[in-house]
Amino acid sequence: MIFYEQLKFDAQGLIPAIIQEAKTGRVLMMAWMNRASLEKTIETGKTHFWSRSRQKFWMKGESSGHTQAVKDIAFDCDGDTLLIQVEQIGAACHEGYQSCFFRSVECNGATLKVTEPQLATPEDIYGKK
């Protein structure tokens, strides 16, 4: 069975990729891939994405050095979502948190709290702008 034929890219040619830290099971981020970025990810063993806001192909860590080494690529029953296990170098989130999911909703659904420590500031990672 050919892998790419099992996948459904959306009208923009994109598929969401959930990035999970292989060692801890923590979900680090979700980003979008087109076929070229998925091919590059498989070819190089480092995650590559497509930025919808910047309309740009990018490698995770290209400016921060916080790359992701790919350990496994799975996809779901509908073939429209990827789940990629990685070894994360540094913090995954551009805001300096290990995971982009660093805020949770309080139980009443109306407020939120920061649930994990900030490891570095964006300035630490990218330099002052």
Next chain:
Amino acid sequence: MIFYEQLKFDAQGLIPAIIQEAKTGRVLMMAWMNRASLEKTIETGKTHFWSRSRQKFWMKGESSGHTQAVKDIAFDCDGDTLLIQVEQIGAACHEGYQSCFFRSVECNGATLKVTEPQLATPEDIYGKK
């Protein structure tokens, strides 16, 4: 800080929700929510979604009985993805697997393998059609 104001729903009014099993850290599925299904999820403590293919509001487990009890709702730095921790009753996948991500790519990127056991067939879950 008001939770809903932190979220970015897309042009169709939808936001992707990653569903993770709280106990094991396993990613079970990814599905889409609109604001109404998110509000219903928070109100009832059971996951509700919006089906893009059926254009229909649905509760996970409404036909299979395989509901998801919500333990935590987090969202990412961009506010455009949810990560929901659940306790899963039965199998999450409509194909009878615990997780919808039951297939992985072999290392050459061209083939795939089933990586986990099928717990039940769809007929077991939904009855013969």
